[in-house]
Amino acid sequence: MIDKASEVAPTVQTYEEFQNFLALLAEDYKANGKEWENADAGSFLEALAAYSKDIGAYYKNTNQQVDASVPSWRVFAEMLCGARVYE
16 A cells, blocks of 8 residues: 555654654545555554564565664554554
8 A cells, every 4th residue: 555654654753753644644544444454443453463563574574674673653653554454
């Protein structure tokens, strides 16, 4: 799923950028929520929990030098993006 939120997520570094990202994610839900794999709160939270465990493998598989064990606004943003579609 390539959209504005997905494009912005890897660039998020500050609290303010994270707030802007959340606004984009909310806009995407309003416009495309029916297309999200996990569009209801329960499935979204389950996917978020699972994706948060697997995001380190995502970074490794895509050759990104990101330590997912170190909290950052970027990692939070990318976990939220991933939870939309993670199975």
